[in-house]
Amino acid sequence: MTAISLKVNGHVHAVDVDPETPLLYVLSDDLQLRGPKFGCGLAQCGACTVLLRGRAVRSCVIPVSAVKQEEVTTLEGLGTPEKPHPIQQAFIDEGATQCGFCLSGVILTAKALLDENPKASDEQMLEAMSNVLCRCFTHVRMMRAIKRYQRNRA
Amino acid sequence: MKKEISRRDFVKASGWLVVCFSTASLVEPFAMAQGPFDTHPSHVDPEKLDSWLAVASDGTVTAYTGKCDFGQGMFTVQTQLVAEELCVPIENVSLIQCDTSVTPDQGTTSGSRSTPTNFNMQNLAQAAATAREALVGKAAQRLGVSVDQLTVENGIVSAKSGRHISYSELIGGRHFNITVSSAAKRISPSEWKVLGKPVPSMDRVALATGTFEFVHNVHVPGMVHGRVVRPPEIGATVSSVDEKSVQHVPGLIKVVVRNNFVGVVAEKQWQAAQAAMGLKVTWKPGPGLPAQKDFYDYLRKQPSHDAMLVNSNDVDNKLKSASRVLKATYLHPYQAHGSIGSSCAVADVQEHHATVWSATQSVYPTQHGVSALTDLPLESVRVIFVRGSGCYGLNAADTVSYDAALLSQAVHRPVRVQLTRQDEFISENYGSACVIEQQAGVDVSGSIDVWDCKTWTASLGGRPEYERPGNVITGMLAGFAPETITPQPAVKPTGNLRNGNNAVPSYVAGCVNGKCDGPGSIRGERVLTHQVKSPFFTGPLRSPVRLQNTFAHECFMDEIAAHIKADPVAYRLQHLRETRIIDVVKAAAKAANWDARPSPKHDTPSSGIAMGRGIACVAYEGDNGYAALVAEVEVDQQSGTVQPRRFVVALDCGPISNPDGLRNQIEGGVLQGTSRALGEEITWDDRKVTSIDWQSYTTLPLGIQVPNIDCVLIDRPTAKAMGAGEAAITLAAAAIGNAVFDATGARIREVPFTPDRVKAALSTRL
Numbered sequence: 007m008t009a010i011s012l013k014v015n016g017h018v019h020a021v022d023v024d025p026e027t028p029l030l031y032v033l034s035d036d037l038q039l040r041g042p043k044f045g046c047g048l049a050q051c052g053a054c055t056v057l058l059r060g061r062a063v064r065s066c067v068i069p070v071s072a073v074k075q076e077e078v079t080t081l082e083g084l085g086t087p088e089k090p091h092p093i094q095q096a097f098i099d100e101g102a103t104q105c106g107f108c109l110s111g112v113i114l115t116a117k118a119l120l121d122e123n124p125k126a127s128d129e130q131m132l133e134a135m136s137n138v139l140c141r142c143f144t145h146v147r148m149m150r151a152i153k154r155y156q157r158n159r160a
Numbered sequence: 161m162k163k164e165i166s167r168r169d170f171v172k173a174s175g176w177l178v179v180c181f182s183t184a185s186l187v188e189p190f191a192m193a194q195g196p197f198d199t200h201p202s203h204v205d206p207e208k209l210d211s212w213l214a215v216a217s218d219g220t221v222t223a224y225t226g227k228c229d230f231g232q233g234m235f236t237v238q239t240q241l242v243a244e245e246l247c248v249p250i251e252n253v254s255l256i257q258c259d260t261s262v263t264p265d266q267g268t269t270s271g272s273r274s275t276p277t278n279f280n281m282q283n284l285a286q287a288a289a290t291a292r293e294a295l296v297g298k299a300a301q302r303l304g305v306s307v308d309q310l311t312v313e314n315g316i317v318s319a320k321s322g323r324h325i326s327y328s329e330l331i332g333g334r335h336f337n338i339t340v341s342s343a344a345k346r347i348s349p350s351e352w353k354v355l356g357k358p359v360p361s362m363d364r365v366a367l368a369t370g371t372f373e374f375v376h377n378v379h380v381p382g383m384v385h386g387r388v389v390r391p392p393e394i395g396a397t398v399s400s401v402d403e404k405s406v407q408h409v410p411g412l413i414k415v416v417v418r419n420n421f422v423g424v425v426a427e428k429q430w431q432a433a434q435a436a437m438g439l440k441v442t443w444k445p446g447p448g449l450p451a452q453k454d455f456y457d458y459l460r461k462q463p464s465h466d467a468m469l470v471n472s473n474d475v476d477n478k479l480k481s482a483s484r485v486l487k488a489t490y491l492h493p494y495q496a497h498g499s500i501g502s503s504c505a506v507a508d509v510q511e512h513h514a515t516v517w518s519a520t521q522s523v524y525p526t527q528h529g530v531s532a533l534t535d536l537p538l539e540s541v542r543v544i545f546v547r548g549s550g551c552y553g554l555n556a557a558d559t560v561s562y563d564a565a566l567l568s569q570a571v572h573r574p575v576r577v578q579l580t581r582q583d584e585f586i587s588e589n590y591g592s593a594c595v596i597e598q599q600a601g602v603d604v605s606g607s608i609d610v611w612d613c614k615t616w617t618a619s620l621g622g623r624p625e626y627e628r629p630g631n632v633i634t635g636m637l638a639g640f641a642p643e644t645i646t647p648q649p650a651v652k653p654t655g656n657l658r659n660g661n662n663a664v665p666s667y668v669a670g671c672v673n674g675k676c677d678g679p680g681s682i683r684g685e686r687v688l689t690h691q692v693k694s695p696f697f698t699g700p701l702r703s704p705v706r707l708q709n710t711f712a713h714e715c716f717m718d719e720i721a722a723h724i725k726a727d728p729v730a731y732r733l734q735h736l737r738e739t740r741i742i743d744v745v746k747a748a749a750k751a752a753n754w755d756a757r758p759s760p761k762h763d764t765p766s767s768g769i770a771m772g773r774g775i776a777c778v779a780y781e782g783d784n785g786y787a788a789l790v791a792e793v794e795v796d797q798q799s800g801t802v803q804p805r806r807f808v809v810a811l812d813c814g815p816i817s818n819p820d821g822l823r824n825q826i827e828g829g830v831l832q833g834t835s836r837a838l839g840e841e842i843t844w845d846d847r848k849v850t851s852i853d854w855q856s857y858t859t860l861p862l863g864i865q866v867p868n869i870d871c872v873l874i875d876r877p878t879a880k881a882m883g884a885g886e887a888a889i890t891l892a893a894a895a896i897g898n899a900v901f902d903a904t905g906a907r908i909r910e911v912p913f914t915p916d917r918v919k920a921a922l923s924t925r926l
Contacts, residue, residue, distance in 0.1 A: 007410070028430065031430050034376070040373060042370075043501055043549075044504070045502065045549075046854060047502075047581055048854070050581075050853060050855065053500055082370035083370075084369070086369060090368060094368040094369050095368075097364070098364050098365055098368050101361060101364060101820055103368065104231040105231025106231060106364075106367030108549075109367055113368070135862035137863070139500055139861055141552075141859065142500075145827075145864070146827045149866050
């Protein structure tokens with residue numbers, strides 16, 4: 007066990023864990039955050055996605071010790087139920103949810119892409135979402151929500 | 161329920177299972193049934209109004225339901241129902257879902273039966289109507305006017321004079337102490353203000369902002385973490401467990417072994433994961449698996465439990481005298497529920513009581529299972545539903561609840577168990593593999609005169625229901641036997657037509673004892689089903705067996721139409737007589753601007769991209785919703801890939817409770833069906849399952865060219881409320897397969913339509 011300091015959603019947390027512990031377990035068990043979720047533990051589905059240096063990464067395969075001083079942003083760190091982030095608002099407006107378990111992967115992957123490349127083409131969008139899974143297949147509404155966000159932020 | 165009868169007797173005597181399938185349990189085997197749907201007596205008496213509804217002193221309403229939300233929208237739509245019937249704002253209604261301590265026992269939330277169960281003249285809807293009438297009756301007394309002089313709005317009962325009284329004043333904080341009245345009048349759909357409206361799903365803000373509590377997020381004081389160690393191959397049993405092999409793992413609390421159930425508990429999840437990976441277990445090998453490449457032949461040769469669903473007794477003669485006879489065999493693989501989150505549960509099993517937080521579809525049946533596994537009395541076990549990721553049927557939510565209970569009992573602490581992706585893939589109850597063999601005779605005029613259908617369905621275990629914890633892997637590993645096949649020959653069909661599994665094609669008359677309840681007109685009919693013991697656990701997967709059967713029927717119908725050189729829509733309509741299925745076929749064709757002509761296209765290019773359209777339709781479960789689907793696809797004849805471009809769905813589920821929720825279900829259902837049709841298949845070698853992650857089991861990711869999906873919703877406000885979550889998915893494989901044929905002239909009779917299979921079919925074109 008090692009004392010590790012972790013900056014998440016604007017707050018600094020001290021945790022005492024095995025440094026090899028996947029970041030996801032620290033976020034969901036030690037910090038009790040609800041955004042990132044265990045989907046596969048293999049970086050194949052996206053349910054555990056968080057933002058690190060503005061990039062969407064899979065927290066199920068990143069050892070907590072590798073995060074170092076970088077700030078982690080989870081889905082609940084973007085906005086709040088009272089004041090959702092515009093991309094969250096786009097998903098709310100489009101009713102782009104069914105079970106909603108996959109949303110960290112869907113929303114944060116799309117946000118990271120559009121932050122880096124606001125004019126991403128459809129092809130670039132599909133490429134970015136090519137290993138993000140939604141098993142309820144809410145694809146129609148989710149892609150509509152992402153497009154809405156892209157339009158609104160332009 | 162006038163006299164005292166035991167719960168089990170009641171289930172046997174009056175459950176939906178029996179109402180719907182009549183004496184089906186005698187001849188139509190267990191595993192096809194999706195679960196017990198209806199409301200059963202428990203300590204929460206469903207006859208009492210107070211079991212369903214309470215009005216607090218501030219006038220807000222709490223409703224209790226045994227049908228829960230997995231993302232299919234039942235929370236929102238049941239809240240709408242209660243608000244509508246009670247004439248209160250939707251914000252004033254709190255819905256408590258599926259908790260054995262407070263909600264009525266409504267069996268399992270499955271089978272497209274939640275709407276039929278709670279939105280017709282019974283259960284939750286009838287309770288809410290009873291409550292409104294009771295409140296208006298009380299108001300009439302208090303205000304000294306007759307009931308017909310009163311109106312209700314926003315929980316306030318008003319007389320024409322302007323005098324009024326609120327629900328809060330009438331009953332706030334007190335019990336109704338009356339029974340649910342079957343005579344209470346429902347609000348007429350023509351007056352609906354909340355129900356029938358596209359109310360956005362009430363969980364969407366919490367979901368989009370990452371604040372929604374899933375079962376994966378449940379934290380209980382003192383909670384520790386468990387992982388399971390499943391047998392590495394099917395049927396393997398524990399020979400020995402070397403506990404020393406993990407003694408060095410920090411935080412390890414215990415290695416737990418019970419018969420063939422093996423698990424570990426540690427302080428932290430990562431420690432539990434390491435212990436589970438490191439634990440040395442010596443397994444006795446299982447019996448081995450039948451080769452996958454010959455599996456469908458294997459299925460047909462096994463002893464079987466048979467049922468004859470219809471038999472006009474003239475099928476062989478009609479086939480002999482037919483002008484033309486067509487035959488085809490369709491194959492459907494095992495498929496996984498593949499929930500995006502592998503299953504999780506939390507259990508706190510103490511010496512005299514247990515609490516389980518579970519994403520199960522069946523809290524009361526799970527209470528029974530946990531009671532059996534822990535030897536605690538039933539009434540000492542509480543199961544609380546907390547939503548998991550979308551389940552689409554019997555995923556591993558039940559089995560992981562058992563895992564958590566066993567591990568918690570062993571360490572006397574609350575334990576959270578997270579299955580790994582591999583655990584989930586190898587230990588869930590797959591959607592059944594099926595073989596469907598059909599032949600049809602056509603008369604000189606080109607009409608179908610006789611349709612003969614035989615099916616083989618692989619089955620093992622299934623829903624645990626109230627008495628069979630061994631129907632899922634944890635129960636079996638812990639020593640409980642799964643339900644299996646007892647070979648039995650078919651007997652003559654009796655009673656009513658039983659088509660709950662859509663084993664009987666829509667185009668036959670469906671005559672049993674002279675009563676013809678099928679939606680079709682073909683008089684020569686025979687449908688024989690064989691249930692075969694499966695080497696793998698099976699269980700309901702969205703549109704269980706109904707999808708497999710419909711794929712075969714609807715593609716075969718298309719084959720016959722092509723042979724006759726008839727337009728697939730017109731040819732279907734020629735053999736249908738039930739108005740509601742005819743209407744959905746016509747509505748879908750119209751909205752799709754259907755190009756009426758025989759398939760395949762006469763100008764089909766033999767290379768490059770080919771485009772085509774196909775249709776399929778179903779009377780879901782015979783009488784639980786009607787749907788038709790037109791698919792437009794592109795087939796890359798070089799690579800063998802199939803790309804759907806557009807879907808048009810027409811759906812009739814009676815009165816529409818929430819059109820937005822309905823569209824969401826249709827859109828998701830069609831695409832999930834597309835994923836299943838194009839790529840999903842459980843694979844195995846000679847000893848174990850080899851589809852264990854998202855690389856070895858393929859699913860369509862977000863990054864695809866999403867086809868347009870147009871929905872035509874046919875609202876029938878005065879009809880019975882029917883299911884809507886499974887009708888659309890039922891049709892995807894068939895409509896896509898028919899569109900591929902239309903585009904290329906190649907018929908694919910095996911799901912999934914992988915590029916290799918498509919290329920193989922293309923290479924056999926004449």
